[in-house]
Amino acid sequence: MAKEIINRVASSKLITIDLEDYYPQGKRVVFDIKNWLYEELILREKDFREQVKNHDWSQYKDNYIALTCSSDAIIPSWAYLLLTAHLSSFSKKIIVGGLEMLETVLYQEIITDLDLSKYQNVPVIIKGCTNKPIPPSAYTLLISKIQPLAKTIMFGEACSTVPLFKKNAKN
Known part of the structure; x- marks a missing residue:
């Protein structure tokens, strides 16, 4: 046996x-502001605010957002704060950094x-x-x-x- x-x-x-x-659970999104900069290098406040104003923020509903800039531009802190102010009513979480930082x-x-x-x-x-x-x-x-x-x-x-x-x- x-x-x-x-x-x-x-x-x-x-x-x-x-x-x-x-x-x-939820989609992870890297939001790269590089394309919103003049020559992908300079943040012009008026142009930047116009991009923010005209962007459809509702597409980020229930997403986790990593704000970043993939170019070597110097981004003032207020720019990330402005983006966060628009994203916060839609997204689950917003950080400044990449996907690993988000996780x-x-x-x-x-x-x-x-x-x-x-x-x-x-x-x-x-x-x-x-x-x-x-x-x-x-x-x-x-x-x-x-x-x-x-x-x-x-x-x-x-x-x-x-x-x-x-x-x-x-x-």
Whole structure:
């Protein structure tokens, strides 16, 4: 008779945290103001304000926006503030920077708001494989938040993890 196969991972106290489960739904948009500049280099206030006034901001409804300028122009702070003033009633989030910065800000808010009580004195696996663009900084923020609580922290998949942290027996 064959022995019954027991899934010890499923019956353990291991808790897997998959940051992909928290990925905010919504379109990500890079809003590059380069084309609104004179010769893609100089921000002329009157022309810039005219572009802002005539732009259809409703197309960004429920989007996450990364404001940027891909040319070497020096952009005054008020320009990003003016864009934000027009975008804020339509978009979910607006940052100045690229897509990675946008994802970092989103995950910073998510991880800050996580209820961490279930990670108290249990072994934790931070899942490593994702199909969505999880920024590396999200993982560092997560481990710094759960390390004071977790018994152990590993990275990867239940079948092959990399140990990262183990609480001292004294703690």
